[in-house]
Amino acid sequence: MELRWPVVEEAVRRARAEEGGPLCAYLYDLPALAAHARALKRSLPHPFGLFYAAKANAELPILQTLAGVVDGFEASSQGELEWLRSQFASKPLILSGPGKTDTELAAACRLGVELLHVESLGELRRLALIATELGRRVSLLLRLNFPLGPGHETSLVMGGRATQFGVELEQLPAVMDFLAGQEFLEVKGLHFHLLSHQLDAGRHLGLLEEYLRRFTELRAKYRAEWSHLNVGGGIGINYRAPESQFDLARFSEGLLGLAGRFEAEGVSVRFELGRYVTAACGYYAAEVLDIKRCFGETFVVCRGGTHHFRTPQAQGHSHPFRVVPIEDWRYPFARPKVEGERVNVVGQLCTPKDVLAKDAPVERVRVGDVVLFPYAGAYAWNISHRHFLMHAPPRELFLREGGEAC
Template sequence: MSAREPVCRYTYDLGELTTHVGKVVAALPERCRMFYAMKANSAPEILRTLAPLVAGFEVASGGELTKARAVADDVPVLFGGPAKTPGEIEHALRCGVERLHVESVLELHQISAVATSLGCRADVLLRVNLAGPFPPATLAMAGRPTQFGIEEPALPEAVRAARGLPGVRLAGFHLHSLSNNLSPGAHLEMLALYRDKVTGWEERFGLRCEVVNVGGGIGVNYADLDAQFDWPAFTEGLGRLVDTFPAHWREIDFECGRFLVAACGTYETEVLDVKRNHGVHYVLVRGGTHHFRLPVSWQHSHPFRVRPVEAWPAGLPRPEVAGVPVTIVGELCTPKDVLARDVVVERIRAGDVVEFQYAGAYGWEISHHDFLSHPHPEHVFA
């Protein structure tokens, strides 16, 4: 009889996803549209669930665009990303993307050349890396040196190119300055800053924007799962704020990923052993950061719960600990394979299953799946 394989799987609750995203979209004020940032989780089952709920998908590569089109030929797509190749630009234009988010003057010229050769016109937004300052958040995407967007001093050159090059039409601006922001008030302050910046550029350059894309950046509170971003309070304030936006802005786009899909996913992994080394209690699981890289990427202890499993082979010792801090580690040959560190558990034993919650975003997608050639986890969509 072959040995039983330990539990190791991602489970996704598509019903919960549908309910959550439906409420998010329904609360948006008029003129606001929600696009799904596919980088958070591009599983076909997730995309098929979201396609009828959101305004479209935001992609950051030709590969993501192919996945989007495989789900639905007519789903609106926005194409971003800081390093587009000419081949990706051509792929985007042939696939009829709604807009491209442009990150440099060179990219504008490349889009113009491809669009002209195809005999079409590309609608573009200029992504601007604002000088700040911004409210605090986990990741700053602007206001400091990053590879994203066009710095404000270079904006006049970019506007001239966007308005003068053949095959390109400037539809507005893209601003995405924070990631994983947990404060509705701070996010509203940031959007008010965006309003003031864009209206100033309209006056300075003699423009009338059709679209302003305010990015994503709405976060998930992994430290306290009961204290998530207050979307109803945010959208109530957003309704008042949108009333102050110019009437000719027909569209204010959001591009959320993590906030939409994180809660629907759980990473489940079986405890293989429990032991102590140099005063630290280690829980070794079947899996690790090659499946679920988010904890080590963000340098946090990911929230989890223990599911007790009573079955255990007769005659084998069953190590356990109770009421003490444990560090949960994976099966890789590196001390950096850590999923949670120094977390007190009521009880955990070999054979129990650890369920990492809020694992639906930036889990499997960003992980180094084949390091050490361990088996992949199951993926269950229900």
């Protein structure tokens, strides 16, 4: 997704002028999001479909922007499921995730999810009882966890090893035996989501080939009439080196080569992307409150912090940023500044872990300027410990055509 820096920086300056105090805000570039989502959808040839994983960012303007582009939404809780259904009455929905409660399973039946991803034999047994009691036929995918060969390691792995996700292959015979007598449960296929944060297009294509091989082998072994394969998300955002992002063009070209093989096997494939869809549309803006030196290091203290923007701590990186100069200076003393130095950008919290960027070079930054962090549109505000210290929340501004915010 193209980062429209001039548009966003101008929106920051307008927001700062309106604020009347230190600015702290999220800005979401909806036109850029729409363009990115359309390009992503176009890049997926038949039989590949695109669902959006709402856990990445479920703000309503984000969902509304995506609703006309994606094939459906994926929810991972009853709260997400009910929120999505209340806003999109007819949009196809998926429910996935470990540890589903009986009320969540019942809600999936009641709200008519297109597919429910089952994570264990125990969950399957409870679902069978609930579906029978409600008299609702449920279509489902079995999420499997199986070993992966070398070359499939990333910084976030959900399978191929001991995790809480999916059914281990050794347990699949017991699952299939149980399903044989279930009137209200219909298995449509399998769900493989073994890793995330993949930045290498070639390796991700290789993973899809492995998924196809496993799918066809298991379908033949169990003589099943499976036609659906959900491959989860997995495409990452390169926060450490933003200039080196996932090569979507190469990935799309590779998918063209794979598409015929999936079609020949009669398999419809679905991606469930979250981070890769929305991360680049979001920006976190934090005004500089203070600049201080301590033990030879320089600290730029901002309004906000990791209680608003947890992404750097959650991912363990120093987040990239730009400084937006703000010329308004309201005090009678000289404006504190640093030039041509390396700085640590920190927040207001009473913990030394409240660090957004570490040892980062700046040409110039002054108290009253705004530090602007890109790639803040996914797993950012929604995963932050927002009630810690009870600081006021950031504003949320959604940029429309022309850069106007609402």
